[in-house]
Amino acid sequence: xxxxxxxxxxxxxxxxxxxxxxxxxxxxxxxxxxxxxxxxxxxxxxxxxxxxxxxxxxxxxxxxxxxxxxxxxxxxxxxxxxxxxxxxxxxxxxxxxxxxxxxxxxxxxxxxxxxxxxxxxxxxxxxxxxxxxxxxxxxxxxxxxxxxxxxxxxxxxxxxxxxxxxxxxxxxxxxxxxxxxxxxxxxxxxxxxxxxxxxxxxxxxxxxxxxxx
Amino acid sequence: xxxxxxxxxxxxxxxxxxxxxxxxxxxxxxxxxxxxxxxxxxxxxxxxxxxxxxxxxxxxxxxxxxxxxxxxxxxxxxxxxxxxxxxxxxxxxxxxxxxxxxxxxxxxxxxxxxxxxxxxxxxxxxxxxxxxxxxxxxxxxxxxxxxxxxxxxxxxxxxxxxxxxxxxxxxxxxxxxxxxxxxxxxxxxxxxxxxxxxxxxxxxxxxxxxxxxxxxxxxxxxxxxxxxxxxxxxxxxxxxxxxxxxxxxxxxxxxxxxxxxxxxxxxxxxxxxxxxxxxxxxxxxxxxxxxxxxxxxxxxxxxxxxxxxxxxxxxxxxxxxxx
Numbered sequence: 001x002x003x004x005x006x007x008x009x010x011x012x013x014x015x016x017x018x019x020x021x022x023x024x025x026x027x028x029x030x031x032x033x034x035x036x037x038x039x040x041x042x043x044x045x046x047x048x049x050x051x052x053x054x055x056x057x058x059x060x061x062x063x064x065x066x067x068x069x070x071x072x073x074x075x076x077x078x079x080x081x082x083x084x085x086x087x088x089x090x091x092x093x094x095x096x097x098x099x100x101x102x103x104x105x106x107x108x109x110x111x112x113x114x115x116x117x118x119x120x121x122x123x124x125x126x127x128x129x130x131x132x133x134x135x136x137x138x139x140x141x142x143x144x145x146x147x148x149x150x151x152x153x154x155x156x157x158x159x160x161x162x163x164x165x166x167x168x169x170x171x172x173x174x175x176x177x178x179x180x181x182x183x184x185x186x187x188x189x190x191x192x193x194x195x196x197x198x199x200x201x202x203x204x205x206x207x208x209x210x211x212x213x
Numbered sequence: 214x215x216x217x218x219x220x221x222x223x224x225x226x227x228x229x230x231x232x233x234x235x236x237x238x239x240x241x242x243x244x245x246x247x248x249x250x251x252x253x254x255x256x257x258x259x260x261x262x263x264x265x266x267x268x269x270x271x272x273x274x275x276x277x278x279x280x281x282x283x284x285x286x287x288x289x290x291x292x293x294x295x296x297x298x299x300x301x302x303x304x305x306x307x308x309x310x311x312x313x314x315x316x317x318x319x320x321x322x323x324x325x326x327x328x329x330x331x332x333x334x335x336x337x338x339x340x341x342x343x344x345x346x347x348x349x350x351x352x353x354x355x356x357x358x359x360x361x362x363x364x365x366x367x368x369x370x371x372x373x374x375x376x377x378x379x380x381x382x383x384x385x386x387x388x389x390x391x392x393x394x395x396x397x398x399x400x401x402x403x404x405x406x407x408x409x410x411x412x413x414x415x416x417x418x419x420x421x422x423x424x425x426x427x428x429x430x431x432x433x434x435x436x437x438x439x440x441x442x443x444x445x446x447x448x449x450x451x452x453x454x455x456x457x458x459x460x461x462x463x464x465x466x467x468x469x470x471x472x473x474x475x476x477x478x479x480x481x482x483x484x485x486x487x488x489x490x491x492x493x494x495x496x497x498x499x500x501x502x503x504x505x506x507x508x509x510x511x512x513x514x515x516x517x518x519x520x521x522x523x524x525x526x527x528x529x530x531x532x533x534x535x536x
Contacts, residue, residue: 048227050261053216073219073262076249096250098445100315109290109318115249116319119219120242120264167314184444185313 051119058122062087063131073119078102080118081128089129089158100186103159103166104128110166110185129158132165140206141165144199152190160186164200174204214249215258221267225423229391231263232419239263241421243286244320246312247328254336256329271323271423274298280429285323285422289374290314292322301427303378303434303453303532310438311374313445323422325375326386326402327414330475331447332359332369340409342366357513358449361521362474364509367405370472371413375425376403377471378436378453380479384427388420396426403476413475432457435531438471439520448472450517452504452524454532456492463487468504468529473521480504483525492533501525 052073060067060077062085069084078095081087081104090113091101097115104113105127132139138146141164151157160183167174167182174182179200188196222228233239240259242248243266251257265271265286272284274295281297289308292298298305311317311325329335334343334350343350344366351359351368359368379399387396402415416422432455438448451471457464466487470478483504490496504525508518530536 048220048222048231050218050220050231052218056219072216074214074216074252095253097246097316097319100313103315110315111319112246112315115245117219117242117245117249117262117264120221120245120266163314181444182314185315187445 056119058119060085060118060121060126061124062126063128064125069118071118073117075118076114077104077106077116077118077121077126078113081113087128087130090162091155091159093155098187099156099159100163101156101159103162103186105162105166105169108166108169110163112185127162127165129162132161139165141168141199141203144203144206145196148195148199148202150192150195150199151188152192156186156188156190160188160196164196164203168200168204168207172204172208174200176201214252215255217252217259218261219264220261221264223267223269225268225270225389225421228263228265228268229389229419229421231261232391232421233261234419236418238418241265241327243324244288244316246316246320247324251329254338256336256338265421271421277426279426281427283322283425283427285424286321289317289320289322289325293317300431301378301382301434303381303436303455303528304375306436307374307378307438307451307453310436310440310448310451322375322425325373326379326399326425327416327422328372330369330413331372335369341369341406341411341413342409343368344409352511355513356511357516358447359511359514360474361505361508361510361514361517362470362478363405363476366407367413367475368511369413369475371403371474371476372447373403373471373477374448374451377451377469377477378434378455379425379427380477381453381455381467381469382427382432382434383430383455383467384425386425387423388416389423390417390420394423399425400477400479405475430457432467433532433534435528435536437524437528437531439524450520450524452521452528453477454525454528456487456529456532462489462491466500468500468525470504470521470525473508473517480525482506487529492529492535494530494535497526497529497533500529 055070078092093099093101095114097112102114107124141161163186179197220231239261242262242264271286274283274297289311293305293308360370384399385396434455436453438451440446440448453469455467466484468480468483483500486503487500501522505518505522
């Protein structure tokens with residue numbers, strides 16, 4: 001183990017213990033933790049409120065409903081959905097904006113929720129897998145995954161379904177090649193890509209004619 | 214990720230006032246696709262994060278008297294679809310080559326220029342120059358994705374997708390701090406650090422990259438990128454070219470390689486060789502060979518010389534409409 005890696009380890013450890021310490025202080029944390037860079041603030045007197053680093057009350061517009069939650073500014077949208085709002089469809093897998101398992105639709109565009117801060121997602125329309133199905137009826141994309149055997153272990157599936165829905169919203173009548181490229185941001189370790197592509201082409205047909213939910 | 218305080222100012226003036234005199238004071242958040250990962254890896258732990266995506270004046274693509282202005286928070290997705298980009302296929306190709314639809318919806322043009330290198334020694338905590346006991350780990354280490362130009366001590370490659378195309382187009386960036394603003398050529402924006410305390414771009418910790426300015430001059434331009442995989446992959450070598458034509462012949466040429474050096478890498482000798490020529494297989498091949506002349510591959514990346522050469526040839530033929 002190199003000295004540099006050791007230093008990073010140490011930093012990580014100290015980060016955790018400091019966090020524990022601050023937590024231990026309970027209600028006082030918020031007060032203690034404000035005022036980083038305080039001298040600069042008095043100089044420049046920015047009109048913008050500076051929030052955190054303690055938990056901040058935010059409201060997220062998820063699947064058409066407002067959700068109030070208290071999270072630190074560093075908390076990602078993925079962790080907020082899963083750990084604070086019990087919306088566990090988006091999966092935390094690589095946690096580095098690569099695998100696509102955490103894909104949600106923000107402002108009409110597919111994004112990796114592990115690489116978006118919850119606090120910056122305020123004021124935007126967030127769609128997650130939980131908002132797709134109607135009572136008793138699957139969304140055409142989910143149904144097409146079912147029909148085409150487009151999953152094995154299923155862990156990448158919610159991300160893939162959201163990526164497919166976001167793709168079809170912008171490309172209602174895609175070719176096979178476009179589907180391949182359009183879903184290039186999601187990985188499936190079981191290798192169900194052929195089924196996924198067939199499913200997206202089927203869903204595209206199903207969603208024509210005003211059924212584009 | 215360490216804790217940080219957060220601000221989302223509505224104006225540029227407020228945003229620059231929130232930055233600090235050192236990188237550990239504050240970091241700028243736009244697409245987040247690099248910064249959030251850097252913070253998760255504890256490579257960057259700022260006291261404050263300043264989100265600039267709510268600043269209206271940093272968005273949009275527009276025509277100006279001098280050319281085209283691209284706001285720093287424009288995403289790759291917006292850039293690649295914008296009608297004003299039709300004259301700049303080199304930029305569109307580079308933007309569409311970035312990672313995945315999700316990253317192209319999130320990542321911004323300003324972030325593309327300011328992102329930190331992907332060198333695994335840097336990402337592993339060894340610093341920009343990958344130094345251990347006063348010696349770079351790269352020449353005797355795992356260097357298959359490292360630089361073949363520059364000759365060290367920096368061996369990382371510039372991760373910017375748009376950088377080579379912007380250098381070829383003669384673009385500039387505007388950097389704004391609380392004390393004023395400056396305009397820097399993209400070719401000057403990227404620098405090769407000589408020590409671990411230097412950085413690979415000219416931006417300072419109290420500055421925000423606000424816009425990219427592309428001059429109006431008409432060029433035939435193209436980018437060619439070589440990747441291992443079809444999607445979600447960094448290029449192994451790229452080339453961007455911009456040709457000012459004089460009838461059917463090249464008046465002047467810019468040829469800039471990407472992912473082969475710590476900066477976008479202009480191939481001056483190849484540019485010179487192209488002047489006065491018409492582009493065909495033979496002249497493109499000749500210029501490509503000149504472009505990689507003098508490459509200094511490391512133990513595992515000799516293959517990049519051939520890839521860079523092919524990239525130059527194909528970019529030239531593409532720009533000339535002969536691909």
